[in-house]
Amino acid sequence: MSAAVTTVLGTSVPPFTPHAISVSLPTWKDNVGYEEGEKRVIDAMVIGYPRFFIHLSIRKLASICEQKFGVNGEKCLLCPTKRVAEECRAFMLSRSAEAGTTIPIRLVQFVVCPEDKQANGSSQNGANCVELHIVLFPADRFPLAKQFWQHAGKGISSRLAERALSILPDDIVHESSPPPLHAVRPMKLMNRHYSRSASIPKSPTMSAPPSPVIPSEEPDTIGADESTYLEERYGRNLPVEAAAAAKRAMRRRIAGVLVNDDHHDAHAGSNDVEIGPSSRGVSDVTEHDVFLYPTGMAAIWSAHQLALGTRPSAKSVCFGFPYADTLKVLEKWGPGCHFYGHGLDSDLDSLAELLEKEALTSSSPPVLALFTEFPSNPLLRSPDLVRLRALADKYDFLIVVDETLANFVNVELLPYADIVVSSLSKVFSGDANVMGGSLVLNPKCRHYPELKTYMAANFEDCYFDEDAIYMERNSRNFRKRIYAINENTEALCDFLRARSLADGASAPCAIKDVYYPKWSTPENYERCRIKAATSDHERDGGYGGLFSLTFTTKAASHAFFDALPCNKGPSLGTNFTLASPYVVLAHYAELDWVEQFGVDPGLVRISVGLEDRVTLLSAFNKALKAAEDAVRSSEVKQ
CATH class of the missing domain: 3.40.640.10 (Type I PLP-dependent aspartate aminotransferase-like (Major domain))
Known part of the structure; x- marks a missing residue:
């Protein structure tokens, strides 16, 4: 299975994947725009990381529930069980009480069954009922509810929402539309809390991004039923x-x-x-x-x-x-x-x-x-x-x-x-x-x-x-993929570290350091790393598929990220290489504070995939040259 590179802002990563858990943010400027709620970025997004961005199907289902059960403009959060809904209510009541306020919160159980649709002239033989537990609250308390969704990670999944939508009567589904995207900005809070025999998938390409596609409301052309049929x-x-x-x-x-x-x-x-x-x-x-x-x-x-x-x-x-x-x-x-x-x-x-x-x-x-x-x-x-x-x-x-x-x-x-x-x-x-x-x-x-x-x-x-x-x-092929990703990552890190200040590289040097378990607190990692010679394992364990880079200048960091020809977005551990200006995404509201823990705001985090190693090295060499050019340019200006 391969994953093409997408450079289209706001579309799914991998492309054309209706339940993708990453979203394309292809430039440094796009990532900053995401954090700042820039209209250009937010309006382009049709998907996002599920705990930060409410999937379109979940939004549509929530809108139906709000119209059916809400009063006085209430908003809602959808939970898979009664206990999760009660946990959400308890969290909201506790946090609001600490702030000296109270919130009227209602819980509603909504069971959607195939006969609901059959009664309207359509049949869904074999489909099971979907049980939803709805947490209703005043609309202005939605940011607090989002905290539970994000931190506890127990809201309903997009597949559950699609199943519910598929068995709701057509007239209800078609009458309801999800609120515009700008009304539900991705769930990024102002992070001030700190200061208080399967085969390995075929190698995807990194060098030939597809032609830009205009994002649509539905990011995939294959319907849910067709997709399930093909998989089975x-x-x-x-x-x-x-x-x-x-x-x-x-x-x-x-x-x-x-x-x-x-x-x-x-x-x-x-x-x-x-x-x-x-x-x-x-x-x-x-x-x-x-x-x-x-x-x-x-x-x-x-x-x-x-x-x-x-x-x-x-x-x-x-x-x-x-x-x-x-x-x-x-x-x-x-x-x-x-x-x-x-x-x-x-x-x-x-x-x-x-x-x-x-x-x-x-x-x-x-x-x-x-x-x-x-x-x-x-x-x-x-x-x-x-x-x-x-x-x-x-x-x-x-x-x-x-x-x-x-x-x-x-x-x-x-x-x-x-x-x-x-x-x-x-x-x-x-x-x-x-x-x-x-x-x-x-x-x-x-x-x-x-x-x-x-x-x-x-x-x-x-x-x-x-x-x-x-x-x-x-x-099923987890182990095989891990070994391949380990080898790709170590080869990349060896290459990049040889061109870094940490390894004594000469000017123009763009990379300051490479953060990777092979060099970061190595004695602690090695103590736990699996050694085949002293265990029942067939192979040695590696250092994993993630590393981070810091750069000698801000311009070099931005140039490297923008020039790197791979998918760019949140998440990690993908079968394809995925890059992110992680500190911008995770700590944008506290960049000065995180620096005291050695976390550089210009850090670029790389999750390495299963691509051909020569292709990977060529791609990173291209980005490194762009970063080194940025260093040279800044030196000339000085």
């Missing part, structure tokens, strides 16, 4: 009725218990498949220790709720500079958070001092849980998990590790963690057409019994079946 007809997807088996296959894949996973294809969820000890570094892990979620953030949010529900109340710790929403979750739910933004040994020393001091004044554990990424996004720093585990054992708190960037093909993190979370939307999927997340419990950890008991009583499967079907299909 040619054996790529299981039928939707097999969703339970698809989820079981993914849980086994993530647990590392499938023997010869590459040869199971669509049968990994069957009852007669061969199961063995886990390859995750803790042999006792089973599929029953793995829990699936609709997004990676939902897994992180749920890990925090799990900690809050099983351990004595205390602040959490966020160790290292994290993905932005992780810290928001720790701050906005529960007692708060201690933030150690560098994630280096000096922060470990400070954390140890805090723990010792807090332990002297209370008989309860000094902190609730420590959340960290391995490695971190976007600086690719890896924490010292050995020392963190020792502190957790001494002071009795949980460790939650986000393994999204490294992934369990490359590293063994579970031995050091109580809980491991991951965004399956990234390289586990690779195709950038579906969201998902996972949470894994370590059966060897001290608090496993109470964690497992809590999950047995409280876990709710709200992962939409059709999304699970797509995710399972995408993940």
